[in-house]
Amino acid sequence: MKALYDVPAPAKLNLFLHVVGRRPDGMHLLQSAFMLIDWCDTLHFELRAAGALSREDLAEALPADDLVLRAARGLQAASGTGAGAHIAIEKRLPAQAGLGGGSSDAATCLLALNRLWRLGLTRSQLASIGLALGADVPFFLQGRNAWVEGVGERLTPLELPRGRFAVVKPPQGLATALVFGGLELKQSGDAAIISGFAAKQYGECEASLPREFRENPFGFGRNDLQPAAQRLCPGVTQALEWLGSRGLQGRMTGSGSAVFSQLPQDMGLQAAPAGWKVRECVNLEVHPLWGWAPSDDSSVGG
Numbered sequence: 001m002k003a004l005y006d007v008p009a010p011a012k013l014n015l016f017l018h019v020v021g022r023r024p025d026g027m028h029l030l031q032s033a034f035m036l037i038d039w040c041d042t043l044h045f046e047l048r049a050a051g052a053l054s055r056e057d058l059a060e061a062l063p064a065d066d067l068v069l070r071a072a073r074g075l076q077a078a079s080g081t082g083a084g085a086h087i088a089i090e091k092r093l094p095a096q097a098g099l100g101g102g103s104s105d106a107a108t109c110l111l112a113l114n115r116l117w118r119l120g121l122t123r124s125q126l127a128s129i130g131l132a133l134g135a136d137v138p139f140f141l142q143g144r145n146a147w148v149e150g151v152g153e154r155l156t157p158l159e160l161p162r163g164r165f166a167v168v169k170p171p172q173g174l175a176t177a178l179v180f181g182g183l184e185l186k187q188s189g190d191a192a193i194i195s196g197f198a199a200k201q202y203g204e205c206e207a208s209l210p211r212e213f214r215e216n217p218f219g220f221g222r223n224d225l226q227p228a229a230q231r232l233c234p235g236v237t238q239a240l241e242w243l244g245s246r247g248l249q250g251r252m253t254g255s256g257s258a259v260f261s262q263l264p265q266d267m268g269l270q271a272a273p274a275g276w277k278v279r280e281c282v283n284l285e286v287h288p289l290w291g292w293a294p295s296d297d298s299s300v301g302g
Contacts, residue, residue, distance in 0.1 A: 004047055008040035008288045009108035011099040013253045013260055016221030028180060032148045034139050035160060036284040041093050041105055045112050048084035056088040067106040067133055074129045075113050083117040094277055096173025098254025100136045107140030111292045122296045143287035163218060163283055164263040170235025171275040172257055179255040182228035218262045229256040
């Protein structure tokens with residue numbers, strides 16, 4: 001197949017994840033910082049006529065009705081286009097890892113088909129479609145590292161220093177709903193503290209940031225889902241211990257089961273136990289498809 005587009009779908013890391021409340025509908029309210037990294041799936045797109053949509057799995061088999069096909073159908077419905085596409089997916093990002101792989105694939109699909117089909121939809125219009133697919137999809141469509149609030153839909157662009165990271169995925173995965181179901185929610189003053197941090201970061205100078213963040217932006221806060229994930233999945237604890245045995249302070253990303261740590265510049269990664277996926281990554285300033293959809297004043301995250 002000769003694809004018209006061969007495009008990446010990058011993973012993300014949650015630098016921290018604080019659960020600060022719960023809505024009446026049961027959805028948890030979060031505060032987090034999302035960071036793009038250079039571990040990517042690759043999607044290939046070829047134009048098809050008469051609205052035909054098809055998918056080919058070039059690596060591991062995906063569910064029959066995955067987020068990519070749902071994104072394509074959602075874009076067709078929202079735009080009224082009669083165009084179709086054949087989509088081939090090289091899946092490299094592990095599932096149920098907290099890396100956002102499915103949401104990233106969906107966002108890349110929306111960006112690529114918006115261009116392939118010459119629809120001209122803005123990022124905010126694509127985000128309206130993407131939010132129905134998953135709370136992380138608008139983040140990948142925004143294309144910048146972000147401070148995240150609400151259920152994941154409130155995004156503020158965030159500048160981060162460059163860094164190297166070890167990302168470790170144990171053999172077991174974790175379903176997000178299962179992890180949230182095991183969460184013991186405790187109310188605290190974190191929301192006010194972190195909201196103050198966000199307001200200061202974007203309204204004043206760097207000196208007004210909390211001292212802990214200024215000293216170590218990649219070590220700020222914690223992941224409130226990590227204790228529940230460790231109870232459900234021993235591999236999370238084992239991966240954290242593996243990083244710790246190398247002098248690294250690990251933390252889970254998202255709802256797991258992957259964990260990560262910042263890597264010193266002079267440290268490389270050693271071989272991991274069989275069945276684990278270990279990757280050395282660097283963070284990205286912007287999404288590889290930055291600029292593939294026009295922005296507007298109402299776009300998510302500005």
